[in-house]
Amino acid sequence: MSKTLYDKIWQSHLINEQDDGTSLIYIDRHLVHEVTSPQAFEGLRLSNRKVNSPKRTLAVADHNVPTLDRELGIKEEDSRIQVEELDKNVEEFQIPYFNMNDTRQGIVHVIGPEQGFTQPGMTIVCGDSHTATHGAFGSLAFGIGTSEVEHVLATQTLIQKKAMNMLINITGNLDKIVTSKDLILYIIGKIGTAGGTGCVIEYSGNALRDMSMESRMTICNMSIEAGARAGMIAPDDITFNYLYEKPMVPKNEDWDKAVNWWKTLPSDSGAKFDKIVDIDATKVTQTITWGTSPEEIVSIDGTVPNPDKISDEVKQNKIKRSIEYMGLTPGQKISDVEINTVFIGSCTNSRIEDIRSAAEIIKGKKVSTNVKALVVPGSGLVKKQAEEEGLDVIFKHAGFEWREPGCSMCLAMNSDKLNEGDRCASTSNRNFEGRQGKGGRTHLVSPEIAAASAITGKLTDPRNVT
Amino acid sequence: MEKFNTFKGIAAPFNILNVDTDKIIPKQFLTTIKRTGLGRHVFDEMRYKKDGSENPNFVLNQKPYDKSNILIVGDNFGCGSSREHAPWALKDFGIKCIISTSFADIFYNNSFKNGLLPIMVTKDERDALLEDAKDKENPEIEIDLENQEIRRPNGGKIKFKIDPFRKKCLLEGLDDIGLTELHENKIKSFEESRSTKHPWL
Numbered sequence: 001m002s003k004t005l006y007d008k009i010w011q012s013h014l015i016n017e018q019d020d021g022t023s024l025i026y027i028d029r030h031l032v033h034e035v036t037s038p039q040a041f042e043g044l045r046l047s048n049r050k051v052n053s054p055k056r057t058l059a060v061a062d063h064n065v066p067t068l069d070r071e072l073g074i075k076e077e078d079s080r081i082q083v084e085e086l087d088k089n090v091e092e093f094q095i096p097y098f099n100m101n102d103t104r105q106g107i108v109h110v111i112g113p114e115q116g117f118t119q120p121g122m123t124i125v126c127g128d129s130h131t132a133t134h135g136a137f138g139s140l141a142f143g144i145g146t147s148e149v150e151h152v153l154a155t156q157t158l159i160q161k162k163a164m165n166m167l168i169n170i171t172g173n174l175d176k177i178v179t180s181k182d183l184i185l186y187i188i189g190k191i192g193t194a195g196g197t198g199c200v201i202e203y204s205g206n207a208l209r210d211m212s213m214e215s216r217m218t219i220c221n222m223s224i225e226a227g228a229r230a231g232m233i234a235p236d237d238i239t240f241n242y243l244y245e246k247p248m249v250p251k252n253e254d255w256d257k258a259v260n261w262w263k264t265l266p267s268d269s270g271a272k273f274d275k276i277v278d279i280d281a282t283k284v285t286q287t288i289t290w291g292t293s294p295e296e297i298v299s300i301d302g303t304v305p306n307p308d309k310i311s312d313e314v315k316q317n318k319i320k321r322s323i324e325y326m327g328l329t330p331g332q333k334i335s336d337v338e339i340n341t342v343f344i345g346s347c348t349n350s351r352i353e354d355i356r357s358a359a360e361i362i363k364g365k366k367v368s369t370n371v372k373a374l375v376v377p378g379s380g381l382v383k384k385q386a387e388e389e390g391l392d393v394i395f396k397h398a399g400f401e402w403r404e405p406g407c408s409m410c411l412a413m414n415s416d417k418l419n420e421g422d423r424c425a426s427t428s429n430r431n432f433e434g435r436q437g438k439g440g441r442t443h444l445v446s447p448e449i450a451a452a453s454a455i456t457g458k459l460t461d462p463r464n465v466t
Numbered sequence: 467m468e469k470f471n472t473f474k475g476i477a478a479p480f481n482i483l484n485v486d487t488d489k490i491i492p493k494q495f496l497t498t499i500k501r502t503g504l505g506r507h508v509f510d511e512m513r514y515k516k517d518g519s520e521n522p523n524f525v526l527n528q529k530p531y532d533k534s535n536i537l538i539v540g541d542n543f544g545c546g547s548s549r550e551h552a553p554w555a556l557k558d559f560g561i562k563c564i565i566s567t568s569f570a571d572i573f574y575n576n577s578f579k580n581g582l583l584p585i586m587v588t589k590d591e592r593d594a595l596l597e598d599a600k601d602k603e604n605p606e607i608e609i610d611l612e613n614q615e616i617r618r619p620n621g622g623k624i625k626f627k628i629d630p631f632r633k634k635c636l637l638e639g640l641d642d643i644g645l646t647e648l649h650e651n652k653i654k655s656f657e658e659s660r661s662t663k664h665p666w667l
Contacts, residue, residue, distance in 0.1 A: 015649065015652050015653055015656045016649050016652055018631065020629065020630050020631055022629070022631040024646060024649055024652075024653075026653070026656055026657070026660070028667055035496050035497075035549075036548065036549065036550065038499035039499065039500065039501050039550075042499070047643070049643070063496075064497065076497075078497035078498070079497050081497070081499065082497050082499060085499050122667070127548055127550075128547070128548055129546065129547045129548040129572055131548075143547075143548035143572055144548060144572070144575075145548055145549075145550035145553075145572060145575065145576035145579060146501075146550040146576075147550060147576065147579035147580070147642070148575075148576075148579070150643065151642055151643050151646065154643050154646075154647075155643060155646045155647065155653065156653070156657075157646055157649075157653060159642055159645075159646065161629070163571075193484055193542060193545050194484075194541065194542040194545070194568060194570070197542070197568060197570065197571055198571060224546075224572075227542070227545065227570060227571070228571075229571050229572060249666075250666035254665065254666045257664075258664070258666060261664065293484050293486075314481065314482075314483050314540060314541075315483065317482075317483075318482070318483045318484065411493050412493055412494075413493045413494070413496060413497065430486075430488070430546060430547075432486045432488040432489065432546060433488070433489065433511065434488060434489075434492055434511050435488050435493075438492070438511065
């Protein structure tokens with residue numbers, strides 16, 4: 001019987017299945033960070049359990065770490081305790097760990113792929129909803145809660161029920177100016193933040209085949225913003241070339257065996273999907289968010305919607321509330337909206353390609369005097385690579401701050417946050433109220449639009465910056 | 467985990483669309499290393515004014531809803547991050563059951579692990595329960611998981627569906643890890659066959 005990529009990975013990890021479909025599945029890789037793990041380790045201690053498979057686990061501190069003056073340590077006491085707790089836990093349970101001062105440290109979803117810890121055909125989990133990122137390699141990767149983190153640590157398995165198969169089929173080609181960030185925001189706008197609930201999404205289509213791994217990761221990363229726990233893209237030569245000789249991938253004959261196996265993973269022709277959504281790539285424009293939900297999108301040349309035109313009262317109220325919180329007016333041109341902060345970073349867009357694209361636009365220009373702009377590379381290795389290419393100099397010369405790797409301003413659990421009323425063009429993934437700091441206003445954008453907006457001080461189409 | 471028994475409690479009407487986990491428990495409270503104590507921060511930004519005083523317009527600050535055990539909420543409740551702090555905070559406040567038309571997957575899953583019952587009903591049923599909850603004189607609803615039944619103040623009943631395994635775990639207060647350890651031999655033989663076939667895994 002024809003199977004989807006998801007069916008194949010699910011079946012090859014199934015240990016036990018009850019009559020009602022409740023299943024026990026094996027977990028190949030577990031990424032651990034400081035925010036969602038302390039209670040899990042505490043649970044292990046209380047029940048006198050060990051970590052089942054430390055070698056399948058990799059820990060890193062990313063959410064709380066400072067991106068400035070790291071040598072001074074963490075100023076905020078709670079954050080410091082949380083990271084110290086991880087230091088202690090990895091020591092006690094003998095888990096591989098990149099500490100805050102390790103060059104390999106970075107955002108958990110950047111370092112997994114970078115180290116080759118992430119590979120096709122695997123099941124990968126982490127106590128973080130953006131674990132979907134790793135699906136770009138053709139793995140089944142999803143976020144879990146702390147109780148499940150404890151469960152995986154103790155047993156290397158999870159109790160799950162199989163989700164539905166959803167196909168997002170992208171037909172035609174994207175305009176050259178349109179990025180993978182624009183595409184995923186457009187998709188979320190089409191299907192809504194609950195569009196993928198109960199599903200694992202597979203993205204397919206020629207437009208994806210031409211994309212780099214970095215771009216594919218941006219798409220899978222935001223699957224959760226469309227309600228899906230996991231998003232996947234079938235592996236191909238671009239995937240294999242990216243992984244080749246990464247530190248944790250199989251070597252020599254094992255590499256050949258692995259590639260041969262990985263080539264069998266893509267969905268069979270005729271495989272059955274429970275839901276299919278077609279996206280016409282030629283209709284996708286440069287897309288950003290105007291509101292406080294990732295589905296509240298607008299084309300960079302578009303306008304803020306008019307809630308009076310919406311008949312459903314609950315939806316109308318949500319849009320009114322978003323407009324109020326964002327300090328916008330219905331019908332306002334989005335490219336007239338002034339910003340005072342630009343954040344280039346996060347597990348969505350902090351990889352080398354993102355930094356290169358932004359630098360390309362920034363080169364030889366200056367950040368608007370009203371704008372505070374920062375670049376936060378996704379890992380120490382991304383930072384190093386960018387510095388070798390001289391990109392840090394371009395940013396610093398333009399007036400950007402060049403920071404140390406971490407989650408930074410994506411979620412304001414560290415010193416980097418928006419103040420009340422600040423408005424940010426951000427390459428991150430969530431524009432919820434208060435997400436980047438209490439009272440802060442977030443517009444989700446591509447690295448290119450973030451860069452262009454830094455120069456003009458308004459939400460700006462990169463083509464208009466010359 | 468504590469067993470989930472039939473109970474009657476005050477239901478609060480909270481009909482907002484796409485309530486995200488940042489709204490349920492904002493990031494500044496995620497630095498805790500405990501599971502308890504988050505109840506006073508649940509819905510923090512809606513619940514408190516800038517000066518830290520209670521916002522009288524927020525439903526959980528109003529009597530009788532400040533003693534709610536049940537929330538009747540809008541579609542797609544709990545979207546966003548995987549933070550289990552969201553169900554911990556709700557539970558710590560005293561919420562034992564949340565009723566909606568739909569929940570975000572990770573939040574839904576996390577709730578069961580903490581003895582918090584999310585119930586999915588139709589839009590009409592949810593809207594009827596919202597009306598029930600709005601009656602401040604008599605907002606009490608009874609939740610009977612065993613019989614999969616919500617009993618309304620007017621005596622009406624709403625049946626709901628639930629996964630049988632999750633129901634059993636809640637009713638008996640079962641610990642997932644303990645259940646999984648019963649499959650220890652199967653897990654071991656799975657690992658062995660896997661490491662023969664794909665040794666690099």
